[in-house]
Each structure stands twice: as C-alpha cells, then as structure tokens.
Amino acid sequence: MGEVDITRDVHGFPGPNVDVEAIERELANLWKAPELGSLTQAEVVPVRTSVLNLVVVASGHAGAARIARTVSWLSVHHPSRLIVFVPDWSATDPTRDLDAQVSTHCSAAPEAHVAPCFERVIITVPPGALDLIVSVIPSLVLPDLPTFLWWPEPPPLGEPNLVRLARAVDRLVVDSRGFTRAAASLVRLHELCRQLGDDCALSDLNWACLAPWRALTAQAFDVAEHRWVLDAVTRLTVQYGYTRGAADSPAQALLFVGWVTSRLGWEVVAAERANRGPWRVTARRPDGAHVAIELHRIPAPPAFNGALLSGVLQARDGRRSGEFRAERVDDLETIRVTVGIDGVPPVSYAMRSRGADDGSLLMQELRSVDRDGVYEEALTAARRCVAALGKDERARL
Amino acid sequence: MQSATVENPLRAGLDAERMPPPCAVVIFGASGDLTRRKLMPALYNLALEGLLPAGFTVVGFARRAMAPSEFRAQIRDAINQFSRRRPVDPGTWEAFEQGITYVQGTFQDVADYARLDQELRRIDRERGTRGNRIFYLATPPTQYETIIDNLGRAGLNVPAEPGSWTRLIIEKPFGRDYQSAVALNDHLLRIFAEEQIFRIDHYLGKETVQNVLAFRFANGIFEPIWNRNYIDHVQITVAESLGLEGRGDYYDQAGALRDMVQNHMLQLLCVTAMEPPIAFEADAVRDEKVKVLRAIRQIDPKRVNEMTVRGQYGPGWVGGQPVPGYREEPNVAPNSVTETYVALKLFIDNWRWAGVPFYLRTGKRMPRRVTEIAIQFKHVPHPLFRGPAAASMEPNVLAIRIQPDEGISLKIAAKVPGPLIRLRSVNMGFLYGTSFMVESPDAYERLLLDCMLGDSTLFTRRDETEAAWRPITAILKGWAEAPPPRFPNYEAGTWGPREADEFIARDGRAWRQP
Numbered sequence: 086m087g088e089v090d091i092t093r094d095v096h097g098f099p100g101p102n103v104d105v106e107a108i109e110r111e112l113a114n115l116w117k118a119p120e121l122g123s124l125t126q127a128e129v130v131p132v133r134t135s136v137l138n139l140v141v142v143a144s145g146h147a148g149a150a151r152i153a154r155t156v157s158w159l160s161v162h163h164p165s166r167l168i169v170f171v172p173d174w175s176a177t178d179p180t181r182d183l184d185a186q187v188s189t190h191c192s193a194a195p196e197a198h199v200a201p202c203f204e205r206v207i208i209t210v211p212p213g214a215l216d217l218i219v220s221v222i223p224s225l226v227l228p229d230l231p232t233f234l235w236w237p238e239p240p241p242l243g244e245p246n247l248v249r250l251a252r253a254v255d256r257l258v259v260d261s262r263g264f265t266r267a268a269a270s271l272v273r274l275h276e277l278c279r280q281l282g283d284d285c286a287l288s289d290l291n292w293a294c295l296a297p298w299r300a301l302t303a304q305a306f307d308v309a310e311h312r313w314v315l316d317a318v319t320r321l322t323v324q325y326g327y328t329r330g331a332a333d334s335p336a337q338a339l340l341f342v343g344w345v346t347s348r349l350g351w352e353v354v355a356a357e358r359a360n361r362g363p364w365r366v367t368a369r370r371p372d373g374a375h376v377a378i379e380l381h382r383i384p385a386p387p388a389f390n391g392a393l394l395s396g397v398l399q400a401r402d403g404r405r406s407g408e409f410r411a412e413r414v415d416d417l418e419t420i421r422v423t424v425g426i427d428g429v430p431p432v433s434y435a436m437r438s439r440g441a442d443d444g445s446l447l448m449q450e451l452r453s454v455d456r457d458g459v460y461e462e463a464l465t466a467a468r469r470c471v472a473a474l475g476k477d478e479r480a481r482l
Numbered sequence: 483m484q485s486a487t488v489e490n491p492l493r494a495g496l497d498a499e500r501m502p503p504p505c506a507v508v509i510f511g512a513s514g515d516l517t518r519r520k521l522m523p524a525l526y527n528l529a530l531e532g533l534l535p536a537g538f539t540v541v542g543f544a545r546r547a548m549a550p551s552e553f554r555a556q557i558r559d560a561i562n563q564f565s566r567r568r569p570v571d572p573g574t575w576e577a578f579e580q581g582i583t584y585v586q587g588t589f590q591d592v593a594d595y596a597r598l599d600q601e602l603r604r605i606d607r608e609r610g611t612r613g614n615r616i617f618y619l620a621t622p623p624t625q626y627e628t629i630i631d632n633l634g635r636a637g638l639n640v641p642a643e644p645g646s647w648t649r650l651i652i653e654k655p656f657g658r659d660y661q662s663a664v665a666l667n668d669h670l671l672r673i674f675a676e677e678q679i680f681r682i683d684h685y686l687g688k689e690t691v692q693n694v695l696a697f698r699f700a701n702g703i704f705e706p707i708w709n710r711n712y713i714d715h716v717q718i719t720v721a722e723s724l725g726l727e728g729r730g731d732y733y734d735q736a737g738a739l740r741d742m743v744q745n746h747m748l749q750l751l752c753v754t755a756m757e758p759p760i761a762f763e764a765d766a767v768r769d770e771k772v773k774v775l776r777a778i779r780q781i782d783p784k785r786v787n788e789m790t791v792r793g794q795y796g797p798g799w800v801g802g803q804p805v806p807g808y809r810e811e812p813n814v815a816p817n818s819v820t821e822t823y824v825a826l827k828l829f830i831d832n833w834r835w836a837g838v839p840f841y842l843r844t845g846k847r848m849p850r851r852v853t854e855i856a857i858q859f860k861h862v863p864h865p866l867f868r869g870p871a872a873a874s875m876e877p878n879v880l881a882i883r884i885q886p887d888e889g890i891s892l893k894i895a896a897k898v899p900g901p902l903i904r905l906r907s908v909n910m911g912f913l914y915g916t917s918f919m920v921e922s923p924d925a926y927e928r929l930l931l932d933c934m935l936g937d938s939t940l941f942t943r944r945d946e947t948e949a950a951w952r953p954i955t956a957i958l959k960g961w962a963e964a965p966p967p968r969f970p971n972y973e974a975g976t977w978g979p980r981e982a983d984e985f986i987a988r989d990g991r992a993w994r995q996p
C-alpha cells in the first residue's frame with residue numbers, strides 16, 4: 086500500500102487579507118512535489134479525486150480541534166478539496182504573511198494501481214470575517230464539482246452574510262445539536278431555509294442522527310397489518326435527554342415530531358409549554374381527528390443531552406388498538422422497537438445505535454446535493470410546534 | 483411484483499427506499515464454502531446497513547450434526563474472515579444472530595424436509611415471517627434435482643400462506659451443456675414456476691457491470707457511435723491470477739468455457755451489445771439480452787479451431803512465486819485436457835453488430851487479475867497526420883474496467899508539446915474509487931436483497947440460460963471431435979498460449995495489454 090502526505094506553508098499578503106493566487110500556485114506545486122515519486126516507484130499513479138469540495142468554517146479553537154478529528158476521518162473517503170477556515174486573531178497582525186497551509190494526501194489500497202489524492206487548504210482568518218470567506222470560496226473550489234459548506238458550531242443565523250455564503254455553495258450543513266436556544270434557533274433555521282430556496286440545500290447533522298429512528302419506525306409499518314395504525318394515531322409521546330446544568334436541547338425531539346407530523350399529513354393546531362414542563366402540542370389528522378403530542382425531557386448522561394430517547398405512537402380505530410414504541414434501552418446504545426397491535430402477533434426488534442460521530446453523520450449529509458424535502462417538511466412542522474406556543478412561552482425558550 | 487413499501491408514508495427519503503417483507507432464507511449447503519465466503523457476509527452487511535426486514539431469519543441446512551449455537555459461531559468466524567466490513571460489530575451481530583438457526587439433514591431424506599417445514603412454521607409464528615421464504619441451493623450441482631424434488635414432495639414449493647411467497651435461488655453452474663440445461667429447467671419447472679426461480683450470475687450483481695448499462699443508456703453521446711459504423715471490434719477479458727484454490731474436483735469437470743464464458747462473459751457481452759430496453763425492468767432487460775444471445779452466430783463444430791483457442795497452464799511464476807502447473811494441482815487428472823484458458827471470436831448477426839468481431843478471452847494463472855470490456859474504434863477515415871507525426875497513434879479505445887481499479891477510460895490522440903506535430907495516445911479516465919465517497923456493496927448483497935424484493939432483473943431467465951448454452955455447446959462438441967490439444971501450452975504467469983496471439987493477429991489485430 087502506498088501513502089504520501091505533503092504539506093507546504095503559503096506566504097501571501099501581510100495582514101488579514103488572503104492571497105488566493107499564492108494558494109493556487111502552491112496547490113499546483115504540490116503535484117510536482119518529489120515526494121509523489123515514492124508512489125510512482127511502486128507503480129502507483131496518484132490521481133486527484135473528483136468527488137466534491139468541502140468548505141468548513143470553524144468558529145473557535147474547540148471547533149478547530151473537532152474539525153481536525155473529523156477531517157482525518159474523512160480523508161479515508163477523500164473529498165477532492167477541503168478548505169478549512171480557522172478563525173485566529175493573529176491573522177489581523179499587519180506583519181504576518183502566513184495565509185494558509187496546503188497539503189495533499191494520497192493513498193492506494195493494496196493491489197490498486199491508482200492512489201486517490203485529495204487536497205486540503207487551511208486558511209486562518211480574523212474571527213467573524215464572513216465577507217472575506219465569501220470572497221475566497223469561489224476562487225478556491227474545484228470547478229464542476231458540488232460544494233458543501235459544513236458549519237460545525239452554531240452559525241450566525243440571521244446574519245445576511247451567512248445567506249450570501251450559503252448561496253456560494255450547493256449545500257449548507259449545520260448541527261442543531263449545538264444550538265443554545267434550540268427551539269428559537271430552529272425557527273430561524275427554518276427562515277434561512279425559506280430564504281435559500283433552491284439556491285442552496287440545507288441539512289442538519291441533528292437530522293442525520295434521526296436516520297436510525299426513522300428507519301426503525303418505518304420498518305414497523307412495512308407490515309401491511311400494522312399500517313392502519315398510522316391513520317388512527319391518537320397520541321404521540323416522545324422523550325429526550327436532559328443533563329443537569331446543560332442547555333435544554335429539544336431540537337432533535339422536535340424534528341422527530343415534525344417528521345411524524347409531516348409524513349402523516351397532520352397539521353399542528355395548538356401548543357403549550359409550562360415552565361420546564363412537558364411540551365404539549367395538538368395536531369389534526371387528515372380525517373379531522375385530533376392527536377395529542379407530548380415532549381418530555383428526562384435525565385440522561387451528558388452524551389445523550391438533547392438525544393431522542395423514546396417515541397411512542399398510540400392508536401385506536403373502532404375496537405382495535407395498537408401501540409408502537411421505539412426506545413433507547415440498556416446502556417442507551419440500543420434502540421428497541423416493540424409493536425403491539427390487537428389481533429396481530431407482537432413484533433420486537435432492536436438495533437445498536439451509539440451516538441454517531443461527526444464523521445459518519447457528515448458523510449450521510451455529503452451524499453446528496455439536492456434539497457432534502459423530507460427534512461424541510463419536518464423542519465416546517467417542528468417550527469409550527471414552536472410558533473404555536475404563546476408569546477410568553479416562546480420568550481422563555 | 484411484491485413490494486411492501488409502496489404505501490408506507492414513513493419510507494420517503496430513507497436510504498432503504500425498498501424494504502423487503504419479513505422472510506426466512508433457507509441455505510442448503512450451509513456448512514459449505516460459498517455460504518462462508520459470500521452468503522453470510524453479504525447478509526450480515528445488509529443487516530449492518532439496516533436493509534433487512536424485522537424478523538429476518540436464516541435457516542442453515544447441511545449434513546453434519548451441529549447445534550444452532552455452533553452454526554452461529556461458525557458464521558461469526560466466517561464474517562470476521564470474509565466480510566468487507568470486519569470485525570463483526572457486536573451490536574448488529576447480537577440482533578442478527580437471533581435470526582440464525584440450523585437444521586441438520588440430508589438432501590435425500592424427505593423426512594428431513596418435513597422437519598425443515600416444521601421449523602419454518604415455528605419461525606413464521608415466532609418471528610413474523612408470514613410464510614415468505616427463499617431456498618438457496620448452495621450445494622454441489624449434482625444435488626439440485628434431489629433437493630428440488632424433495633421440496634416438492636414436502637409441499638415446500640408452494641406459498642405457505644395466502645399472500646406469501648416462496649422463491650428458489652440456484653447457483654452456477656446451471657447445466658453442463660445445452661441439453662442438460664434444458665433438462666434441468668424442465669425439471670425445475672415441474673415443481674416451481676418461472677417467477678419463483680432466481681438463477682444467479684453474480685457478475686450481474688456487480689456495481690460496475692450495472693454501470694455499463696448506466697454508461698450506455700444514461701449518456702446521450704455514446705449510443706450514436708455504439709455500432710458497426712464506428713466500432714472495429716470488442717475485446718472482453720477476464721483474467722485471474724489465481725489457480726484452483728482447492729476446487730480441482732469441480733474445475734477439472736468444468737473448464738474455463740463452462741466456468742467463465744457460458745455465464746459471466748456472455749453476460750458482459752450482453753450488456754455491451756444489447757439494444758436499449760424499453761424499461762429497466764426484469765423482463766424488458768432480459769428480453770434484450772436474449773435477443774443478443776440468439777443473434778450469436780453458431781459456430782460450426784468442424785471449424786471450431788478457427789474460432790477458438792484453448793490453453794492449459796504449466797508450472798511458472800505468478801506474483802514473484804513459483805506455482806505448479808494445472809496437472810500438478812490436487813484433484814486434477816495428471817493427463818487432464820481441461821482448458822484453463824480460452825480465447826474465442828464471436829459474431830452477433832444483427833443490424834447493429836454485423837461484421838464486428840467480439841473477442842473473448844479468459845484464463846487462470848494470468849499475470850494479474852483483471853476484468854475489462856474494451857471497445858476498439860475504427861481508424862480515422864482520412865489520416866491527416868502521417869509519417870513520424872502519427873507513428874505512435876492508435877485508434878480510440880474505450881475501456882470499461884470491471885475490476886480492479888473500476889472505471890472507464892478513453893484512449894485519445896493528443897499532440898506532444900513542442901514545435902513539431904507529434905501525436906501520442908493518452909488516457910482520459912474516470913475511476914470509481916476517486917469519484918464516489920462510498921464503498922460498493924458486494925454483488926451477493928445486491929442479489930439477495932433483490933430476490934427478497936422479488937426483483938429478477940439481475941437474474942437469468944430460462945430462455946437466457948438456454949440461449950447462452952447454445953454457442954458454448956457447439957464449441958464443446960467441436961473440441962470433443964478435434965484431436966486432443968497438446969497441453970500444457972502456456973506458462974503460469976503469462977497471458978496465455980502463443981496460439982492466442984496468432985489467432986487474433988490473423989485478423990490484423992492484437993490483444994490489449996490490460
């Protein structure tokens with residue numbers, strides 16, 4: 086197996102500006118680097134991948150460390166070009182000319198004759214310099230490839246430059262797990278999504294966390310005899326984790342509720358939330374009947390703060406009744422589903438699901454550039470659950 | 483077609499847009515090599531991706547006595563050894579193994595099938611599989627008919643409950659020649675209906691083979707030139723660097739023509755040569771493949787030597803190691819005349835391909851493992867560049883690489899930088915590994931899932947297998963009548979016998995160096 090990693094510093098303009106031409110020059114030089122010779126000696130040809138551009142904007146040092154971890158993981162899946170913006174006050178130093186660091190990483194699988202290579206550009210920028218970032222991205226991305234923008238920490242929702250930045254890429258990936266005022270931020274995220282329209286697809290790693298829940302829930306209703314339950318739900322109860330001292334983080338639970346609500350064609354008609362109490366939502370089914378929805382937060386270890394812990398659907402149709410229950414059990418790393426429906430043998434199955442790491446969640450979101458209609462509808466319904474609260478209740482969120 | 487997913491509103495946007503209904507897979511030959519290497523790792527990988535239905539169950543059936551727990555342990559070892567993702571993920575395994583059980587029995591004893599039936603009924607009750615079942619024949623082909631008969635006797639050939647389904651997967655080799663394939667089909671169809679039968683050719687489950695269809699029919703620019711007006715000839719190569727890998731018993735009876743050409747290579751020929759189907763659906767796709775197979779010009783057994791070359795390897799070196807010759811391999815007759823290499827020329831007598839030769843070659847113990855389809859285009863009609871300028875210019879070649887380094891490359895002429903006009907061939911390429919971030923699933927994963935979903939697009943239909951045997955049978959007949967070949971005639975670690983080079987050179991062409 087052949088592997089090389091080549092890194093060069095780029096010295097450009099002194100001060101906060103970024104010398105894009107110098108970066109491009111250094112990137113081109115990487116391909117002439119003598120280190121690549123070790124591959125050719127092994128009869129392996131280094132080939133630039135043509136998959137996608139990934140732009141990452143870190144907001145602080147903690148973020149930069151998290152990105153570094155994810156990025157080294159991503160290198161196995163080799164995006165073509167990775168451009169990371171790291172905020173650093175030193176970038177404003179008028180004498181400093183170190184603009185960026187560029188590198189390429191190539192590795193060949195055993196037996197293969199080509200080594201896919203991807204390039205990484207790390208650019209230090211003054212904190213908050215969104216306009217600078219907006220101006221640099223178009224000249225550094227590889228043409229004809231989709232461009233993704235990952236914003237690992239809470240992005241400045243509501244800032245006009247964020248919209249400009251998003252319009253420069255094909256898909257913006259945020260992570261609402263980290264949002265501090267989660268419910269209120271979901272409303273603003275929805276607003277951003279509306280503003281972007283077809284200009285940029287929006288996605289959320291918190292939504293990606295729901296993938297196993299969605300798959301396990303859907304699976305129960307592949308069985309024809311269970312299907313009627315979906316048309317006759319009277320109650321949906323969800324629980325999410327809360328760690329004392331941490332921020333209340335109902336976004337994932339709200340997205341789950343939003344997903345069920347939008348898939349089943351319900352309409353949110355009212356919502357209330359007493360101080361720190363359960364969140365109660367009333368929805369109307371397509372047949373006009375009401376569904377009572379409740380979100381409860383329950384104590385959980387820090388790794389599960391804000392994580393969905395259970396979702397229960399109860400249904401009644403004439404004299405039949407049924408219950409679908411999905412819940413994290415044992416060490417919370419297994420999701421177990423039990424379905425009990427009158428007249429049908431009970432069904433139970435489980436899936437191991439650790440809290441997924443950033444890398445694999447991000448991978449899921451990098452697979453498509455298109456808008457995710459199912460997510461957007463879930464987000465819209467989740468927003469309704471927040472918007473339907475009284476003014477005072479919203480202010481307390 | 484059975485699909486449980488149409489009306490499930492919760493499936494929208496999920497990775498598994500198609501989820502099969504709960505079912506049980508019975509593997510006959512569960513202690514065998516195929517089960518360990520391919521089937522169980524494939525099922526496990528499907529489980530890992532959440533693509534298996536709730537209640538999914540595997541019932542192993544083989545002769546040796548084994549407790550279900552022992553069988554499960556064996557399977558776990560096999561996954562650790564052969565799965566594309568390993569080691570076993572404890573969480574996934576825990577749920578997966580609850581659905582693995584074992585029935586000890588012999589294929590010949592109908593009472594064992596009654597016990598199997600009882601076990602399946604218990605599984606239906608306890609795991610909600612509702613009578614849906616797949617019988618997978620992972621056994622020596624000599625056992626196929628016995629098993630089929632006994633499934634019929636035990637009433638296991640018909641759906642167990644109203645609305646449920648019963649399917650049969652049958653492995654290669656499917657017959658030894660045209661007559662035996664027809665006989666096997668007749669036998670099968672006395673007990674099962676064609677819609678129940680899934681004949682596997684794992685090449686069709688390969689992503690890269692399916693990509694040939696995407697490449698041809700999802701891109702507007704290739705179809706107009708995909709014919710006799712622009713294409714000079716086609717070369718299909720399946721080279722293996724391996725020898726027999728302990729399968730001497732089987733191989734010495736089969737040979738390269740039966741083992742590779744009749745199934746895999748003719749499938750590659752079909753996807754290359756077929757007309758666009760009216761839809762990407764089982765019968766539409768297979769109708770077009772059958773048309774190609776029927777259009778293959780029959781080889782006159784008396785002229786078999788003009789159209790084919792056979793070879794058998796002697797000792798040599800592969801990958802820096804000395805290897806024995808074919809006749810020295812275990813379970814091979816010391817004077818065996820089984821071919822380990824074959825090259826042949828086929829013509830497809832239809833409007834599109836009239837006069838375009840398809841050269842097929844396959845061999846064991848070649849210098850390296852490679853499978854590719856190369857489309858060699860004609861020379862430019864008027865040579866603008868002559869003399870030294872064009873000395874190293876070659877016609878365009880479109881090479882579709884199935885394995886390894888999966889991808890597509892186009893050889894084009896380009897000017898060498900400098901003051902003079904000098905031309906050289908360069909490659910323009912697309913490589914799977916550098917264009918997608920995800921790993922391709924194994925062929926068996928795709929095929930097992932398709933069978934559970936009742937989608938037979940990637941399986942061979944009765945008429946297809948039989949049509950594929952026709953030209954092969956003519957060649958076998960010709961070979962049987964010809965004087966025995968002087969074997970061995972190529973050294974292990976080379977690209978086959980010298981006769982194969984002369985064979986193609988007679989047409990003014992040469993084999994590609996893949």
Ligand SMILES: NC(=O)c1ccc[n+]([C@@H]2O[C@H](COP(=O)([O-])OP(=O)(O)OC[C@H]3O[C@@H](n4cnc5c(N)ncnc54)[C@H](OP(=O)(O)O)[C@@H]3O)[C@@H](O)[C@H]2O)c1
Nearest residue numbers: 511512513514515516544545546588589620621623653654
């Ligand atoms: N191996 C491969 O990589 C491969 C690839 C492509 C296609 N195939 C095809 O797949 C099929 C299976 O091949 P394989 O290599 O897996 O065969 P194998 O290793 O020889 O296994 C044969 C299996 O059949 C069982 N069996 C044989 N006779 C029996 C009887 N009378 N009653 C009950 N069980 C009996 C054996 O059980 P016991 O061991 O308990 O006796 C064993 O589980 C063949 O058609 C082969 O051509 C194999």
